Amino acid sequence: VSTPQKVLIIDDEIQMRRLLRMVLEGRGFTVCEAEQGQQGLQEAAFHRPDAVLLDLGLPDMDGLTVLKRLREWSDVPVLILSVRNQEPVKVEALENGADDYVTKPFGTAELLARLTAILRRRYTQQSPVHTVGSLEVDVLHHEARLGGAALKLTPTEFALLKALTENAGRIVTQNQLIRQVWGPQQASQTEGLRVHINHLRRKLSENGPRIVNEPGIGYRLMEGA
């Protein structure tokens, strides 16, 4: 990638903004900032960033509202910065179009990993073959291969794996998975989801990518160790 990617930080804490700017600029990103929701929306429209870091607790408006307004006209990847114990809020943000979240206080490595994952998503979703480590999912031909060998999957398992690989490294909420695999009428059928995830885990075995659960939120597909 020749042109540097632009990241917009919407956070009311000046120290946090300054530090995030240093971290991101050190990795070759260009950074713009906003300390309030309204201002953040204007900056997003003006600078057209490649990703947005959005704090949920803003002084002028709730971060969730900022997200909803932003989603009315933009599909820019959004990474939520939140404090712990806001699981329902996190889930709501994710279901309203946020791409992922990091919990404050977070480590820099974690933040950068999440940011990279959501920036990558755009390209993954456009390509017909999703690759995660040794796993390849060919959406066009309905095939999955692990380390070159074909994986035998049921249609439900394939749909699940497709949804997860499309969002590799990124959290997908339970409801999003259920909707993608079983359709919009099937909300809150979590026991079925868990059973299929278990089957899928067994088939991916030790050397394939791991399906990591985040209690109360959803699943994340991680490259195997």
Added chain:
Amino acid sequence: MNAVEVPRPVMMRQTATISRILEYSLALCTVFVLASACRGLLPYTGYMFSALVFLVAVVLAGLRWGRGPVLMMAALCALVWNFFFIPPQYTLHIEKPQDMVMFVLFFLAALSMGHLTARVHEREQSAARHQRQTEAMLQVAQCSTQAPGASAGLKEALRAVSRITGARTTLIVSKDGKLADPPEDQREVAEWCHTKRQAAGRFTEHFPEARASWFPLGSDQRSLGVIGFHWERDALMDSHERELVEVLAVQLSLVLEKEKLIEAARQADILAESERLQRTLLDSVSHELKTPIAVIRTALDGLDSGDPWSGEIRTATMRLQRIVESFLEMTRMESGILTAQKDWCDAGDILNAAREPLEEELKNHPLRMEIAEDLPLLKLDGRLLAQALTNVLHNATCYTPPGTGIELSARVQEGSLVIRVRDHGPGLPAGEEERVFDKFHRAPGAPAGGTGLGLAIVRGFVRAQGGDVTARNHPDGGAEFTFTIPVETHPV
């Protein structure tokens, strides 16, 4: 508000008997006065004139008085006319046949007049009574709605009832199915009325010797209390009065019901508001405490990680973060805004989530997990349970010498998820097995660091899901924590 008393209004009430006696005596007087007057005029008018005067008097009396006095008056007039006016005078004997006919006709006319007018009068009275009832109900309703504040409405309604009935009233509301302290001397009758949902006390079949009459309030399903009427000593109660009182009791029940609903709604509002406030406060405190820690951690990540100085800061920061989080969890738990969000969980997911934050600490304490092969899906709050397990595991890593292992086993037993965490450290001091779960309690001799909140939070999180956690010393050494949580299961 338990028992509300409203004093008797200052007002003269003519009781029924007195007014009846008065009507009879007035009727007698009228007949006497008219007879004397007509007797004086007899030479000029003739005896037929006096018959007409008597008839008119009976009709007029019928418009004012009850049936009894009017009929008595009609009979008396007929006799007086016969005796004093129809020749031969001063005898009841009638000579001329036409006078005989006149007398009979007069008697019939007076009686039927009296009867008819009395009937009209009664109708009027009953209409007036109904109007009074309606007005009374309206008054009670109006008083209660116009009064400001919830309990003021009831008081006003009660005052209106007192004004209408002319009795001192006592309202006793029921609390949890029992009357809230009724007056000692009236306890028995009031409670009888309350439990049987029937009128009792004076003027009724039950406890007629009581000083007051008691009527139940509320619907057939639910008794809201009783109302007592303390009438004057010489008061009487007819069926109309009783009907009125019962109507008022129904009206009062409605007022009481309304007040109760308003009160319940208000309570719910207050509760929701205070919960919202607490949540907001916690969120903002949480934000304020965690932001500086986040800043320090991010800044540390920018420093050279090999630097021993920054290493010390990092350790202290992690410790500070744990303490802050413990305090916040504890506050959340104690303020009652913590509720378990149960959903189907995979036990493996929970254990992984519990282990993940302790990756660093567990390097010195190999964790051996023994999960039953056929463990089904479990319906519980995975986040709370994972957090609780993290705390117990963290404790184990803190209180046991480096290099000793930790064992964790999970199985479903008799409808409950049973998780055991066992370490190979020195174990719990004798007698501390229960106290370790107390808030701020730290076992004597525990190493520095720690707030004594970790295990209190563990117990809180487990109890929030209907389970419990206990501690003991394993017979072969080391401390053992056992979680038992009743769960619904779903086959994998």
